[in-house]
Amino acid sequence: MAFNTRYGDTLSEGSIGSGAGGTSLDQGPRPLDQLPRLARDTTAENPWPVSIVSQKYHEAVQRWPGSWIEGQIVEINMRRATSGYITLRDNFEDISISVMGFRNFVALASNFHQGDRVVIHGKPDIWIKATRLSFVADDIRRIGAGDLKAQIDELRKKLKGEGLFDQENKVELPEFPKCIGLICAPQARAEGDVITNVNLRWPAVEFKVVHAHVQGAQCPQEIVAAIKKLDADPQVDVIIVARGGGSFEDLIGFSDEGVVRATAACQTPIVSAVGHEDDWTLIDLAADLRASTPTDAAKKVVPDVHEQWQLIANARSQMDMRINARIDNEIRVIEGYASRPSLTHPQTMLEPHQRFLDESRQRMELGLTRLVDDASLTVERLDASLTALSPQSTLDRGYAVVQAANGHVLDDASSVSPGDMLTLTLKHGEVVAEATAATPE
Structure with missing residues (x-):
């Protein structure tokens, strides 16, 4: 027995009287004694409200006996400790049934999974609010892996x-x-x-x-x-x-x-x-x-376009940072070059070369002087030797050079005959004489 608050009376088959004519939909709920007692008594002018139909279904289903049913779990939800739901599919036909259970059933079904073949005991029930049929279970047992899952x-x-x-x-x-x-x-x-x-x-x-x-x-x-x-x-x-x-x-x-x-x-x-x-x-x-x-x-x-824009912005930032760092480094290098004495005082670049030239010139002058002095001494020695060995020196000592008419120097008296013309070269000048006699050794 369920109490309907809209109609203010207990709804049962024996408590509903016979109908007494139609009523307008905007007149509010009708008293129970004005509603048809049986379904065959309803008319288009005097129908049952949906709540009465749902209640009738509920009372009828409550009289159905409990049963064991077999099938395969295709959907299971046991997340709440107080209630759970299973969709059970027939093993051979494309037919399913909704199964629900409360605390004790949830405890039993919590270890079952999608695809399991099971047998479930329970009774059918109508949820009045939606006039929806479900199978309220109180026991569940495994009978093997589901055919589809296998x-x-x-x-x-x-x-x-x-x-x-x-x-x-x-x-x-x-x-x-x-x-x-x-x-x-x-x-x-x-x-x-x-x-x-x-x-x-x-x-x-x-x-x-x-x-x-x-x-x-x-x-x-x-x-x-x-x-x-x-x-x-x-x-x-x-x-x-x-x-x-x-x-x-x-x-x-x-x-x-x-x-x-x-x-x-x-x-x-x-x-x-x-x-x-x-x-x-x-x-x-x-x-x-x-x-x-x-x-x-x-x-x-x-x-994500926003992430890509952020990546581009980060990449540009990295590029700018590296370029600026490279430019700053090059500026420091240039400033280092510009501060060198070779650029601030360019003439200092020539000083080592000038010293090298001066030293080279000094070495060259010294070397040439030594060469000239050595050559002068050699010339003097040669001059002395030539002077000592010169025929003129012999002539200066009072000797004379006798030459025949053909210019040959005579060194043997046997090569002279009386009457030959002879040329005598003296220290000063020459004398031409005629040989009158020759006395060989």
């Missing part, structure tokens, strides 16, 4: 063994991209997040957006086609695959083998921005860079 893990090991996730295959992102290819759902919030944040950081960038399904059966093939289309475009410098957060099953398309292979084969640098930071898909391993969110991708693919 399949994805096997695929991950297979692709890793082929080298699709190797770091050496990653491509560096361009520092200043001119055109960004964006793959996202049409009218998605992720598209606005990426474009807005990129334009705030680097307004010069252009975008080429390819819309595709980001969940469901069409997701893998459309994502593969979008990647190939942007990779073939020579204007695209980097590709972003963006999607907002979602449950494990919502993101399953990004773990498709075709998507992963297309990502690894992409020659253009590719960034995965799928889900939130805690979400993971195989495309994150194959991409050249993983961003935690679409907004984070925008921050990673382009630089």
